[in-house]
Amino acid sequence: MTNKKKNPYKSQKAVIQEIKRETQGIKTFVLKPEEEFSFHCGQFAELMVPEIGEAPFAMSSPCYRPKLLEFTIQNVGFMTSRLHKMKEGDVLGLRGPYGNGFPLDDYNGKEILLLVGGVGFPPARALLYSLIKEKSKYPRISMCYGARSPEDIVYKYQIDDLKKEIDFHITVDKAESNWKGHVGVVTTLLDKIKINLKNTLAVVIGPPIMMKFGTLKLLEVGFRPRDIYLSMERKMYCGIGQCRHCLIDHYFICKDGPVFKYEMLKNLPDIWE
Numbered sequence: 206m207t208n209k210k211k212n213p214y215k216s217q218k219a220v221i222q223e224i225k226r227e228t229q230g231i232k233t234f235v236l237k238p239e240e241e242f243s244f245h246c247g248q249f250a251e252l253m254v255p256e257i258g259e260a261p262f263a264m265s266s267p268c269y270r271p272k273l274l275e276f277t278i279q280n281v282g283f284m285t286s287r288l289h290k291m292k293e294g295d296v297l298g299l300r301g302p303y304g305n306g307f308p309l310d311d312y313n314g315k316e317i318l319l320l321v322g323g324v325g326f327p328p329a330r331a332l333l334y335s336l337i338k339e340k341s342k343y344p345r346i347s348m349c350y351g352a353r354s355p356e357d358i359v360y361k362y363q364i365d366d367l368k369k370e371i372d373f374h375i376t377v378d379k380a381e382s383n384w385k386g387h388v389g390v391v392t393t394l395l396d397k398i399k400i401n402l403k404n405t406l407a408v409v410i411g412p413p414i415m416m417k418f419g420t421l422k423l424l425e426v427g428f429r430p431r432d433i434y435l436s437m438e439r440k441m442y443c444g445i446g447q448c449r450h451c452l453i454d455h456y457f458i459c460k461d462g463p464v465f466k467y468e469m470l471k472n473l474p475d476i477w478e
């Protein structure tokens with residue numbers, strides 16, 4: 206009998222089936238994995254560009270569709286710039302899924318408020334698909350989404366449909382005069398919407414600065430730390446708790462997160478870095 210351990214770094218092949226340009230620097234990659242890739246919304250995978258390297262990205266597609274995955278990726282550096290040059294038909298490496306994902310059992314019966322900034326929309330989209338699929342479990346689903354400018358809004362082609370399903374609010378930090386919507390950082394939307402504090406859970410996803418001020422605003426509005434969920438990001442390599450790059454104090458984002466209750470992190474130093 207062999208006692209070979211499965212190599213945790215081994216990836217499977219995934220063919221790029223379609224590439225959608227979302228904004229100037231963001232593309233959505235539709236991938237067909239060799240084998241079904243079952244995951245829970247809020248989890249992430251490591252994508253590998255052959256001979257270049259790997260990086261973690263959240264699945265942005267529905268978790269009930271394991272044969273066709275979507276990743277929405279901002280071109281920010283070495284790996285992502287190579288990824289953005291790839292074409293339909295090219296092959297990537299894919300390993301995972303990793304992390305805990307959103308605890309949907311805790312959300313049952315609650316009103317859910319998503320506070321989302323910029324490229325935080327991909328994991329929020331996977332969560333929305335799951336919430337909307339079982340809409341009767343959640344008395345209200347609201348989302349406040351902020352982008353830097355109208356040109357930076359992702360999933361523009363889906364927003365009208367989302368507005369039919371949930372209470373969806375959008376804002377941009379700055380805009381030309383042809384933008385008819387709200388202008389201001391995403392937290393300003395919280396002053397406009399009705400929140401039933403007694404029965405609402407908030408989920409915050411976005412860049413660190415937005416996560417920080419979003420959380421502070423939710424506390425100011427009256428949310429308790431245990432009712433605020435954060436999907437955290439850090440520079441990360443292995444995805445499996447080996448390289449220690451993603452540690453926040455004693456928590457590994459890759460294994461203990463990326464989703465944490467603010468209650469767990471609130472007394473730790475430097476959580477918004």
Ligand SMILES: Cc1cc2nc3c(=O)[nH]c(=O)nc-3n(C[C@H](O)[C@H](O)[C@H](O)COP(=O)(O)OP(=O)(O)OC[C@H]3O[C@@H](n4cnc5c(N)ncnc54)[C@H](O)[C@@H]3O)c2cc1C
Nearest residue numbers: 249260261262263277278279281282283284285327439440
């Ligand atoms: C759990 C998780 C889920 C993620 N999901 C997505 C996603 O859905 N879409 C997406 O576009 N990105 C996502 N990211 C971020 C993504 O992993 C990084 O943008 C990517 O690793 C950058 O690789 P690079 O080689 O192109 O950049 P590099 O050349 O390594 O770095 C370029 C710049 O980006 C900074 N950077 C790199 N990684 C991060 C990070 N994790 N957080 C903040 N700054 C970083 C570097 O410090 C540097 O300033 C996620 C990260 C994590 C940890």
